[in-house]
Amino acid sequence: MTEAEQKVASRPKIVFVVAVAANGVIGREGGLPWRLSTDLKRFKALTIGKPVVMGRKTWASLARPLPGRPNIVISRNPDFEAPGAEVAPSLEAALTIALERAAAIGSDEICIIGGGEIYRQSIGMADVLHVTEVQAEVDGDTRFPPIDPATFEKVTEEDLPRGEKDSHAMHFVTWRRRTAPPGGAGV
Ligand SMILES: NC(=O)c1ccc[n+]([C@@H]2O[C@H](COP(=O)([O-])OP(=O)(O)OC[C@H]3O[C@@H](n4cnc5c(N)ncnc54)[C@H](OP(=O)(O)O)[C@@H]3O)[C@@H](O)[C@H]2O)c1
Incomplete structure (x- = not known):
């Protein structure tokens, strides 16, 4: 492994959860267009103990900071305050804070948890995508960017039947960024 590859391998991974x-x-009128108790449990398991980075509108959709995780909120508004979270003025600033928090708590992952604007701006930096495919077409105003199979490969997938507290059945897929080809651009 080259020195550059070692550096990349040892930094915290940027992980999407969506x-x-x-x-x-992925969203409607500032909220989620479904009720998926099974997915909320999976979300918690995937993010607990790790810094979570989100846009200001996603923060607004939460009742409170996500407990057990450093919360980092991105807003261009210099006066914006988010009690229980740190506010960053840009995606880059948010990732810098998240890296510091990850080092402080010994996390090897930083979770990007939305919403649409933040996923779109950061998918080029993502190492891993944990995607819950909701088995329905739903009305909404916020979308996830397309996943390019030339950039990401599926590494695991699992079907989950609709539970009593779920409005839909789900299919869990984990995608991992393909290794950049030798001499190629990328990482
Ligand atoms: N299904 C899912 O897994 C999932 C996950 C998360 C969210 N959601 C849904 O997605 C929707 C929210 O997504 P959204 O796209 O509307 O909003 P968002 O990405 O959560 O937040 C957008 C806000 O983030 C700030 N922002 C974005 N880019 C920035 C940058 N480069 N620098 C500084 N600030 C920046 C701006 O805040 P200011 O306006 O304050 O400057 C912007 O208005 C909701 O419906 C939510 O429920 C779904």
Whole structure:
């Protein structure tokens, strides 16, 4: 492994956690267009103990900071305050804070938890995508960017039947960024 490859391998991974409908919808009117208790449990298991980075509108959709995780909120508004979270003025600033928090708590991952604007701006930096494919087409106003199979490969997938507290059945897929070809651009 070259020195550059070692550096990349040892830095915390940038991990997306998202639930997406079959038509790409992830949100409606500032909230989630479904009720998926099973997915909320998976979300917690995937993010607990790790810094979570989110856009200001996603923060607004939460009732409170996500406990057990450093919360980092991105806003261009210099006066914006988010009690229980740190506010960053840009994606880059948020990732810098998240890296510091990850080092402080010994996390090897930084989780990007939305919403649409933040996923779109950061998918080029993501190492891993944990995607809950919601088995329905739903109405909404916020979408997830397309996942390019030339950039990401599916590494695991699992079907989950609709539980009593779920509005839809789900399919969990984990994608990992393909290694850049030798001499190629990328990492
Ligand atoms: N299904 C899922 O897994 C999932 C996950 C998360 C969210 N959601 C849904 O997605 C929707 C929210 O997504 P969204 O796209 O509307 O909003 P968002 O990405 O959560 O937040 C957008 C806000 O983030 C700030 N921002 C974005 N880019 C920035 C940058 N480069 N520098 C500084 N600030 C920046 C701006 O805040 P200011 O306006 O304050 O400057 C912007 O208005 C909601 O419906 C939510 O429920 C779904």
